[in-house]
Amino acid sequence: MLEPGVTIAPLMNSGECYKLVKRIYGLEVSRVSELNGYDDKNFKVAVGSKGDENVQLYVLKVLNSLDSKKLGFIQAQNALLLHLGERGIICPQPQQTQTGGYYAIEQLRSGAHVVRLMKFIDGSILHQVEGSWDLYYKAGEYIATIDNLLQDFYHVAYETHSSMWMLDSVPQLRPFLDKVPDLNKQEKFAEIISAFEREVLKIGHNLPRGIIHGDFNEQNVVVSALNGTPEIRGVLDFGDSQKGCYVYELAIAMTYMMIVSKKVAMGGAVLQGYLKQRSMTDEELGLLRICILARLSQSLIMGAYSAHLHPENAAYLLTTSVSGWAMFEDIYKYTNEELLALWLKQA
Structure with missing residues (x-):
């Protein structure tokens, strides 16, 4: 680690x-x-x-x-x-x-x-194209399809693999908090880490799990235009693939599509697309808010730490920093019930 x-x-x-x-x-x-x-x-x-x-x-x-x-x-x-x-x-x-x-x-x-x-996979990266409800819905469908196709995949190494970028590793973010240059942000991140331990990790062993991509973000999705309409062509970077909870996969995908669109409501497009291909229990849906906040905390804390180590690469390492913190603040002010009501509304 x-x-x-x-x-x-x-x-x-x-x-x-x-x-x-x-x-x-x-x-x-x-x-x-x-x-x-x-x-x-x-x-x-x-x-x-x-x-x-x-x-x-x-x-x-x-x-x-x-x-x-x-x-x-x-x-x-x-x-x-x-x-x-x-x-x-x-x-x-x-x-x-x-x-x-x-x-x-x-x-x-x-x-x-x-x-x-x-x-090399040819095409545009998702963050380079104009986003839409339809595109993010297709992204949700696509990652759910991958989760389905991996249900019959097994490799013993996934049984013991762990890394800092797994949501199961969120408690291990604490030693890196001091690299976040804002005490108010440090306190909120610490709050989310504790809440994630309490609300998710204590019951995580009972949640549906399988092999997941683990980092379905706007820089890992390849898009191509079919008759002028953007379509999901492929997916990159399986370096964070893992045996993890399916709600983690969905929460991570929703997190980054909301960041790139700068709209909390767009999480609903990903959620509805995912649910078209895979079902989720009420218990899993009830954990989306805290899982999304945990992923945002993970991204922002590790981005600050890596930028501290590699200032020459800070522009890339802090890609989600400004918009990511804004999204953190937006999600933070909602309850999970309010978010689900927003996300499950008809488009």
């Missing part, structure tokens, strides 16, 4: 990708550009000459040093991606190395890091 003060991001630049991809995958890279990443490094690499009709695009993903130690989980994640790909879900497909595996371990200046090459 992540500890305060520990740097885990890989030290690697785009120029190092050429030889690395050639050595591990046997591919000649013609172009490289760095993509956004949180604790990982992500590079978009082109194989083939510019203008070549057969040029292939990939994402080279270099995992942080903490996740790179979890080889069982990496194998599980690769198996999950292949499982979904076989069932028609467009998601990153791991490519085999020259030795036949789906990852390699590379010694960098920052230590040992797992390296994987994934097929």
Whole structure:
């Protein structure tokens, strides 16, 4: 588990990708550009000459040093991606190395890091397109469909996997609270952490659970236009996939669609889309407010902590900071009953 003060991001630049991809995958890279990443490094690499009709695009993903130690989980994640790909879900497909595996371990200046090459998924990222009730409804349907397709997936590594970004880990946010530069915010986050322990974690073992994506946000959803209408094309980044409560999956998806739309009511679009594909008990629906506030707390606390460690990457790390805190304040003032009444109204 992540500890305060520990740097885990890989030290690697785009120029190092050429030889690395050639050595591990046997591919000649013609172009490289760095993509956004949180604790990982992500590079978009082109194989083939510019203008070549057969040029292939990939994402080279270099995992942080903490996740790179979890080889069982990496194998599980690769198996999950292949499982979904076989069932028609467009998601990153791991490519085999020259030795036949789906990852390699590379010694960098920052230590040992797992390296994987994934097929690049073309399209717009959800936060780049104009949002609508219909689009967020489709997002809810899509993540529910993924949850359904993963019901028959099993890998032993998911039984013991844990990370700071799982909602089950919310109590472990307390040591990071002092990196939030506002005492009022610290106090509210502390209140939510305690409420989440009391209201959710004490009964969590009785809630429906399965393998979930765990981070269905506006930067992990790929959108394409079909006859001018935006459609959900695929989903990225299964690095936070986990065995967790289905209400966590729904709450996380609702959280980020409300942030990107800046409208609490848009949570209803995600909720109604999700419920079209999967049912939820009244007990689960009754936990949405606290789960959403817990996810917002998690995102804002860890964003502040990471920006403190990496000020050069603060713009990306604090992506949800301003709008996220505004959404926290908006959700906080409602009761769960008021929110459900708002969200379950007919569009």
